Amino acid sequence: MKKNRLGSSDLYVSEIGLGCMSLGTEEKEAERLVHEALERGINFLDTADLYDAGRNEEIVGKAVKGRRSDVILATKVGNRRIPGKEGLSWDPSKSYIKTAVKDSLRRLQTDYIDLYQLHGGTLDDPIDETIEAFEELKQEGYIRFYGISSIRPNVIREYVNRSQIVSVMSQYSILDRRAEEEVLPLLAEKGISVIARGPVASGVLADTGASKVEKGYLDYAADELIDIRAKLAPLAHHERSMSQTAIRYSLSHQAVAAAIPGASSLNQLIHNVKAAESPALSTEELEFIRGISRANVYTAHR
Template sequence: MKQNQLGSSELRVSEIGLGCMSLAPENGAEGREIIKRAYEEGVTYFDTADLYQFGWNEEFAGKSIRPFRDKVVLATKVGNRWTADKKSWEWDPSKTYIKEAVKDSLHRLGTDYIDLYQLHGGTIEDNMDETISAFNELKQDGLIREYGISSIRPNVISYYAEHSEIVSVMMQYSILDRRPEEEMLDYLHGKNISVIARGPVAKGWLSERAFKRSGDEQYLEYEGKEIRELVKGMQDKLSSERTLSQAAIRYCLHHPAVAAVIPGASSVDQLLSNVGAAHTPDLSQDEAALIQSLSKASVYNQHRR
């Protein structure tokens, strides 16, 4: 599988990674097989977070990749802390919390270092300089190799891009959510900061499963009927060398800012379909333009000062 450099760092990640959030405690055996098969298929980027399943996800991912730990990029996130009753979480991007939380993540992951440590959100009201200082100190101490942010907020992203050493920004990006195209992708590419695209298949909408959904469902700005029409148009007009979900994944990778997409997988079959996109042709300019003509070019109207 193609390996891409992550920003200006020495980290190289597979163009299709694995988002581990969909792995669940009740399906541990299948989850272990998914991670094992992902690595065998060339996946070298595994993404988790301390928030997922109260830390279980980090522990499970760390244990599952242990046989090949030094050959992959292990990424996790910080900034959300569960309340005492575990019914909700609070946002805490303070230096004190980040430097405490990284130790807990290292312990759960069973590793001495985190390849990519990401701020799991961010608001314009945060003391971002303090957060940046925390990440820089963790990097100097050797506890993390690089850091990035996971955010869809343009003002937050631009502040970190201008004032920190982030090498990546994770953001939701798909054919059904083209908001990053308006102002983020070219900007980050110019800064040599890589994009990690989450949600490339839009919760299954950009696959044959779209035709099995009930008529009143919707996704962001789209009604279910609109999505089915879009998906039908892709079926009719795009190359048959790819499945719908593979075309959706290749669409995200079409922009040079995107170093990796991280679809989740709840079964080995789903994993194999996702990573199979790595062996299909890149979208042509005409195909990308066709997809854009079928979909909406939305913009970020929220998360402004």
């Protein structure tokens, strides 16, 4: 599978990665999916400390044991569970990040993390302190590189200007093109890579996704999604299905180094991997897709 350099780092990630959030907690099945992903050329695994309250990291760590050098392992930090308090608390402080990384390393059964990502962020955060934490973790050898996972253009700009991030994970798909106007051009100019999550738009653009349209998606109503699926259908053929077309769209921008669709079954995983073998979208196809979808922009989440 094609591998792309992640920003200015020396990490080369498979253009199709595995979003591990959807692996589930059935250990044997989840490990089987990770092993199959590695066998099929995926080397980029993305998890987070909050997925299944840390269980996801444990499963991923167990699955890659003995194959650690074959894997680019990414995880995230910032969402904290405080005993006695319901839900998650946001904590981008230096002290928390430097404590949380030790817990992630233990669960992942490794002594280093390839890509450590801030799992959110606002302009009210102590951004310089957060950056300092990541820089110190690099110097101490706990992490190799760092990035952020954010859809907030104003937050992304701050980290672009003030830090050495190599990547930004952002939602990006045919149905969520908000990053195209503000975020992608900036990151391309600065040599920072995008990791595109949600390329199949929560299953709306999957081949079997007709039943997913009822609730709508972002600012799209159900009838609009039905119409878009019908118009996308001619682009799908024996070499490239609808979901593979959607993944190829997310990969079409020069700033995007990897797309990370999730997979909860072997069939889904194999289908995602085959998107790497399917034809890239032509200029005409890209123009057609942009013509039938919306160039939506960020209003909230600034």
